[in-house]
Each structure stands twice: as C-alpha cells, then as structure tokens.
Amino acid sequence: MSEIVELSIVMPCLNEAETLEVCIKKAQSFLSKNQVSGEIIIADNGSTDGSQAIANKLGANVIPVPEKGYGSALRGGIEAASGTYIIMADADDSYDFENLMPFLEKLREGDDLVMGNRFKGGIKKGAMPFLHRYLGNPVLSFIGKLFFNIKIGDFHCGLRGFSKTAFLKMNLQTTGMEFASEMIVKSKLNNLSISEVPTVLSPDGRTRPPHLNTWRDGWRHLRFLLLYSPTWLFLIPGILFMVLGFIASTLLVIQPVIVEHIMLDIHTLLYTASLILIGFQFILFYALTKIYAVENGLLPKSNRYDKLFKYLNLEMGLILGVLLLLVGIFLSFYGISIWKDSDFGNLNPSQTLRIIIPAVFTILFGMQVIFFSLFFSILGLKNNQN
Missing domain, CATH: 3.90.550.10 (Spore Coat Polysaccharide Biosynthesis Protein SpsA; Chain A)
Structure with a gap:
C-alpha cells in the first residue's frame, strides 16, 4: 500500500x-x-x-x-x-x-x-x-x-x-x-x-x-x-449619508442656517435631500450585493441573512412607500394652495421650496421603496421556499 x-x-x-x-x-x-x-x-x-x-x-x-x-x-x-x-x-x-x-x-x-x-x-x-x-x-x-x-x-x-x-x-x-x-x-x-x-x-x-x-x-x-465587505462598502456609508442628510434637511426646512457669514438656504436643502436618496441607494446596493453574494456561494449564509427576509418583506415596504407617497402628495397640494392664495402669481422661493423640495423628495423616496420592495420580494421567493 x-x-x-x-x-x-x-x-x-x-x-x-x-x-x-x-x-x-x-x-x-x-x-x-x-x-x-x-x-x-x-x-x-x-x-x-x-x-x-x-x-x-x-x-x-x-x-x-x-x-x-x-x-x-x-x-x-x-x-x-x-x-x-x-x-x-x-x-x-x-x-x-x-x-x-x-x-x-x-x-x-x-x-x-x-x-x-x-x-x-x-x-x-x-x-x-x-x-x-x-x-x-x-x-x-x-x-x-x-x-x-x-x-x-x-x-x-x-x-x-x-x-x-x-x-x-x-x-x-x-x-x-x-x-x-x-x-x-x-x-x-x-x-x-x-x-x-x-x-x-x-x-x-x-x-x-x-x-x-x-x-x-x-x-x-x-x-x-x-x-467582500458590503457592510463597509455600502451599508455604513449609506447610513452615514442618510443621517447627515436628514439632520441637515430638517434644520434647513425650519429656517435658513447661517454659518459665520455664509447663509445656507434652499439650494443647500436640495443637496441635503439628495444626500438622503444617495444614502438609501447605498443601502439598496448593500442588500442586493449581499443577496447576490450569498446565493452564488461567494459569501456563506448566516442567521442575519435569513432575518433580512423576515423583517424586510413586501407588505412592510409597500406600507412605508405608500405613506411616503401620501406625505409627498399632501405637501404638493399644500404648496399648490399657497400658490393659489397668490392667484398663481409670483412666489417667495425661500418659502415655497421649503415645501416643494420635501414633497418631491418624499414622492421619489416612496416610489423607490415600493419598487425595491417588489424586487426584493421576488429575490426572496427562493429563500421563503427553503
């Protein structure tokens, strides 16, 4: 032998x-x-x-x-x-x-x-x-x-x-x-x-x-x-962007922010609101990258991965997305009512855009949540059948 x-x-x-x-x-x-x-x-x-x-x-x-x-x-x-x-x-x-x-x-x-x-x-x-x-x-x-x-x-x-x-x-x-x-x-x-x-x-x-x-x-x-670390590549930057964007946007919606001799107003609000959407995109890529890597054997499946489908489901996503849409629609009608009060004439941009920018943002955010929830539920069909 x-x-x-x-x-x-x-x-x-x-x-x-x-x-x-x-x-x-x-x-x-x-x-x-x-x-x-x-x-x-x-x-x-x-x-x-x-x-x-x-x-x-x-x-x-x-x-x-x-x-x-x-x-x-x-x-x-x-x-x-x-x-x-x-x-x-x-x-x-x-x-x-x-x-x-x-x-x-x-x-x-x-x-x-x-x-x-x-x-x-x-x-x-x-x-x-x-x-x-x-x-x-x-x-x-x-x-x-x-x-x-x-x-x-x-x-x-x-x-x-x-x-x-x-x-x-x-x-x-x-x-x-x-x-x-x-x-x-x-x-x-x-x-x-x-x-x-x-x-x-x-x-x-x-x-x-x-x-x-x-x-x-x-x-x-x-x-x-x-x-191989979607947490550091996507999730952590995404959370950071969303938190910073939300805090800055909230302050700017209330009133302009003056830093020394610089006044941050509605133009800055547009960027900070966009930062929230960019952060959300990072988090979406984290979830999709994680799913792809696990399902193709690039990363091992963990208990946290199974919980991802348990807590992030279609129904929860649709409810959140619809709520955001309703907020956006309500703010849009509120902005129109202000415009109507001025006989649809000239408006004060610093005042109205503090309403319109959040309205557009929440509509876009709500649609992204709804579409992602639908796609995420399709990816989760295989997982739910196991």
Whole structure:
C-alpha cells in the first residue's frame, strides 16, 4: 500500500529556474530531517526557462496549470495535492523551506489556517520594498482586520499552511494576487480557526524583477476586501449619508442656517435631500450585493441573512412607500394652495421650496421603496421556499 502523505509543499512557478532547485532541495531536507511523509508540488503556470525539467530531475511533482495568474497556479497545485496538510510559498528563495515545523505543529494541533508573520519573524535588508513594508502591507492588513475582525498582523505573507479540508471549505475563486486575501477572508467567513507564527523574509534570490506589481496588485487586494465587505462598502456609508442628510434637511426646512457669514438656504436643502436618496441607494446596493453574494456561494449564509427576509418583506415596504407617497402628495397640494392664495402669481422661493423640495423628495423616496420592495420580494421567493 502507498504511504499516506501528511504534508504537501506547493510552490507556484513561472520561470523560476534560478531559485527553484534550491527551494526544492530545502523542502526535501525539511521532510527528511523531520521524518515527515510529504510531497513537493510545483504548480507550473507556463514556464519557458526549463523550470519543469529542474523540478522533474529533483523528483518533484509538476502540475501544469494553463490558466494564468498567481491564484490560478496555487489553486491548481493545491487541488492536485494529496496531503492532509498543505504549506504554500513562493519559489523565489525568500522563505526558508527548512523551517516549516512551526506551521506543521500548528496544523497538527487543529488550526485550519496558519499564517506566517514577517513583521514578527524579521525582514532582512532588501527583502521587502519600502512601499510594501511601510504602506501597502500595513494599510491593507489594517483594512482586513477592521472589515472582517481578523486578528493577524500580516495579511500578505506568502508562506502559510492549511488543511486540505479547510481549503475545500474556503471555495476560493480569484485568479490573481488577491488569492492571498481571499484565503484569509473566506477562512474567517466560514468560521475556520486562524493562527500565525513568526517567519523570516529574505531577499528574492532571482536576478529578474518579481511578478508582483505594486500598484496594480495592491488595488486588486483592496478591491477584493471592499467587494467582500458590503457592510463597509455600502451599508455604513449609506447610513452615514442618510443621517447627515436628514439632520441637515430638517434644520434647513425650519429656517435658513447661517454659518459665520455664509447663509445656507434652499439650494443647500436640495443637496441635503439628495444626500438622503444617495444614502438609501447605498443601502439598496448593500442588500442586493449581499443577496447576490450569498446565493452564488461567494459569501456563506448566516442567521442575519435569513432575518433580512423576515423583517424586510413586501407588505412592510409597500406600507412605508405608500405613506411616503401620501406625505409627498399632501405637501404638493399644500404648496399648490399657497400658490393659489397668490392667484398663481409670483412666489417667495425661500418659502415655497421649503415645501416643494420635501414633497418631491418624499414622492421619489416612496416610489423607490415600493419598487425595491417588489424586487426584493421576488429575490426572496427562493429563500421563503427553503
């Protein structure tokens, strides 16, 4: 019978001939010295410099991955892995493949995802560009911790370990560098246990420039974090806009507001009323994004998601929308009555627009609530049938 593989060491590879051999030999040394039953998988993403021949000569398992991208290569290699646990790292000799035991020990203890932390383990001189070290990584890690309440200090360490079972639960989809962020976020969203261990980052052993593009890949990480957190992208800004717009509009409906020597009047009221509608649009996008993401398996379903359909239903939306419409119609007739009292002649804009702007606003707001309620109820049919 074939020996059970405990650990698969996966390296993405795209023209890594300069450093691939030393990485494979270090990984083999680790497995041998620590008597770990393992395999080394080279996920080749279309190398043209003979990397495949180097890996085959050293007995590594080469997995061709035709779909381009860092995430694609890793996903192809991980899916082909037969180990209970998987440790992944770049094949540029920046991580020490002979010092993987802290990761394996954490995995054996039951942790689902074990992250390396380069800021705790040490970053050697020239190993990380200034912008990455003091701007990119700290900012993106802070955003990730804030958005998803993940208590790790290095979101983008390329050296990490996880169980094959945990990987399957993550259901990772991205193809580029944002694959690293998706792994952490999906682990958190699926309630997987995450820990970290210090790791040392050494200078890249290659003479050619790295595949990583600072601004492009940094944006892809940020974009992913935003899209996977509709609460921060849509809901919180939407609530903030609506609250600020409502407070400002209420004050301006009562009377003009003077700030030092500047008088804010009906023209400002038009903008503040619009701010409420913009905020409501943000909240609508939050709900629709949440539904789409859950129903397409991008985000896991939660109890709060089920409550969304319980409390936000067609009947409640129609009642609220009709009430807003009635308020708008009443204010419109009140404005017409004022116009009639002046024999439909000239009016004082500062007075009448304090009525007409809220009238138009509530009519528009009411119609949006009604239409959204109808659409939301259609989306909820499937949910109600479950």
